[in-house]
Amino acid sequence: MAEACGVKRIKLGSQGLEVSAQGLGCMCVSAFYGTPKPEPDAIALLHHAIHSGVTFFDTSDSYGPHTNEVLLGKALKDGLREKVELATKFGIIYAEGKREIKGDPAYVRATCEASLKRLNVACIDLYYQHRVDTRVPIEITMGELKKLVEEGKIKYIGLSEASASTIRRAHAVHPITAVQLEWSLWSRDVEEEIVPTCRELGIGIVAYSPLGRGFLASGPKLVEKLDNDDVRKTLPRFQQENLDHNKILYEKVCAMSEKKGCTPAQLALAWVHHQGDDVCPIPGTTKIQNFNQNIGALSVKLTPEEMSELESIAQPESVKGERYSSIMPTFKNSETPPFSSWKTA
Known part of the structure; x- marks a missing residue:
């Protein structure tokens, strides 16, 4: 198994x-x-990450909702706030079983x-629009975010x-x-x-679910271990x-990882890392041992031939099922109304 190594730093975007x-x-x-992880265990995981060199934490006001931000606020007391780059998101509201x-x-x-208060911070390092509101021109949303930057409440702006x-x-x-x-x-x-659009504009790329929500x-066998209320049980790719x-x-990734002397998860993460220094994967976990395995991916080096082999086995036809169910739209490729429509409305 590839051992964890020191976590290098990268510039995310050009700002x-x-x-x-x-x-x-x-x-x-x-x-x-x-089931949410007990608070002491969750905080121990977050502290372990910081001490291991993983300092880029990703949350959202919709996680809980709100409870994940509160957890991070508690975990980052006593001088730890200055050691991390804190990213949170806005835009998704869960109310009465509906998503808006x-x-x-x-x-x-x-x-x-509200996020500043829950996180107990004066400024958010990276503030994402979690999903795009197709009713509001993006220029309007960005205009308010720009004001928040000017007021010192957020440092950098992101989209998801x-x-x-x-x-x-x-x-x-x-x-x-x-x-x-x-x-x-x-x-x-x-x-x-x-x-390609991000790279043309000098925008950093943050890869979520780089392990296929645990499948990679x-x-x-992951499905057999999921709690009844685990959202993955509803996702098309996890249906029998x-x-x-x-x-x-997965079996092809396993065979290749065995040759490399690493785990399937490390190989899958290493593939994302090898996409470029403008890419930062953010795998999630609830267990310290899995976290340690994940940072071990940083020491897995792939040759161009190995990258090609991985990409040849990971073609679109290799995967069946949409990323989300029909009731959980990703809003990927979403468009907003033209700016002029808002001004004249």
């Missing part, structure tokens, strides 16, 4: 933000992936103020699951530092248009009719 080359997705300790996306200026400001044209329009209002998107051996559609680490097909990809 000055520097982060650990691998981050930590904090969602799963509080929401969506079964919002991006109007009043909401943007109010939700930022935005289309190439939305990214361009947003970037014209105020520089976008990072775009967060799902990117892994079983989610590669972003390579066609989104990733554990394969089909698709698992039998998708396990072939």
